[in-house]
Amino acid sequence: xxxxxxxxxxxxxxxxxxxxxxxxxxxxxxxxxxxxxxxxxxxxxxxxxxxxxxxxxxxxxxxxxxxxxxxxxxxxxxxxxxxxxxxxxxxxxxxxxxxxxxxxxxxxxxxxxxxxxxxxxxxxxxxxxxxxxxxxxxxxxxxxxxxxxxxxxxxxxxxxxxxxxxxxxxxxxxxxxxxxxxxxxxxx
Ligand SMILES: [Zn+2]
Numbered sequence: 001x002x003x004x005x006x007x008x009x010x011x012x013x014x015x016x017x018x019x020x021x022x023x024x025x026x027x028x029x030x031x032x033x034x035x036x037x038x039x040x041x042x043x044x045x046x047x048x049x050x051x052x053x054x055x056x057x058x059x060x061x062x063x064x065x066x067x068x069x070x071x072x073x074x075x076x077x078x079x080x081x082x083x084x085x086x087x088x089x090x091x092x093x094x095x096x097x098x099x100x101x102x103x104x105x106x107x108x109x110x111x112x113x114x115x116x117x118x119x120x121x122x123x124x125x126x127x128x129x130x131x132x133x134x135x136x137x138x139x140x141x142x143x144x145x146x147x148x149x150x151x152x153x154x155x156x157x158x159x160x161x162x163x164x165x166x167x168x169x170x171x172x173x174x175x176x177x178x179x180x181x182x183x184x185x186x187x188x
Contacts, residue, residue, distance in 0.1 A: 003029035004039045015053035017105070019118065019127065021046040028127050047106040047118050056124060070096055070151055071121065077157075078128060084161040086133050087143045088150070093119055093130045095147060102128065 002009055009015055009030060016036040020027040026046060031039075033050065074096060077089045096102040102119040105127070109115050115132040135143060149155035 004035035011055035018048040
């Protein structure tokens with residue numbers, strides 16, 4: 001549905017997507033290009049891009065199980081908003097972009113030289129706002145193996161977010177609390 005005129009968006013027709021910055025986050029608008037051009041407004045978009053609207057297909061396909069897990073993890077990590085996980089969040093987003101699940105729509109450099117990258121989910125159209133922390137190349141491999149460990153279920157979020165040197169000092173209570181169910185193996 002168009003965020004301005006509230007009439008339906010047509011599958012595979014052009015759409016303008018806009019991020020409107022609010023005090024507590026971002027509001028995502030999807031509009032007919034004409035509505036966006038002509039509707040009056042008193043604010044400047046944080047970001048906007050033109051795309052092609054894809055009506056959401058019926059869900060639950062067995063073969064997408066693995067990919068769903070990766071984007072579920074990204075949603076979950078972003079909702080946690082844990083600064084200790086910023087490298088993991090970014091690398092996961094890049095991996096999803098390489099798998100053609102996400103597409104980058106915009107990038108905004110911050111005064112501290114980090115970059116806010118705006119990704120869009122190709123299938124669902126959701127936007128993901130991810131901080132690119134400018135990971136040093138020599139650390140990239142470590143972060144990638146953490147992401148892979150999270151996706152395969154061999155590591156929990158608690159294990160990844162705590163610093164390795166601090167982990168030994170932490171009480172064992174926390175470690176047992178965050179135990180997660182083993183990842184279900186995808187059916188062959
Ligand atoms: Zn409209």
